[in-house]
Amino acid sequence: MDxxxxxxxxxxxxxxxxxxxxxxxxxxxxxVGRETAVDDIRVWCEGTGNEFLTxxxxxxxxxYLRKV
Numbered sequence: 140m141d142x143x144x145x146x147x148x149x150x151x152x153x154x155x156x157x158x159x160x161x162x163x164x165x166x167x168x169x170x171v172g173r174e175t176a177v178d179d180i181r182v183w184c185e186g187t188g189n190e191f192l193t194x195x196x197x198x199x200x201x202x203y204l205r206k207v
Contacts, residue, residue: 143172143199150176151183158189161206166192169202177202 140157142150150171161167169180177194180202184191192203 140167141170142176143170145172147176147179151179154180154183155187158187158204158206163206166203166205169204171200171202174200176200180204 140154142153145153154169158167171177171180174196177200181191181194183189184204189207190205192205194200194202
């Protein structure tokens, strides 16, 4: 999902809505516009019980999570 144009708190709000639509075990790739959004996603995963898998910064900032 492309959240590169979103600012906090909308990044996490839109992420939350998208994850609710996933099946358990599905992996979601999230593209964001700032590296601090990756930290927001990691914290959101910890708080919701979803699994933060990894992130990368080049050429696009991305994070990956698995719905649990």
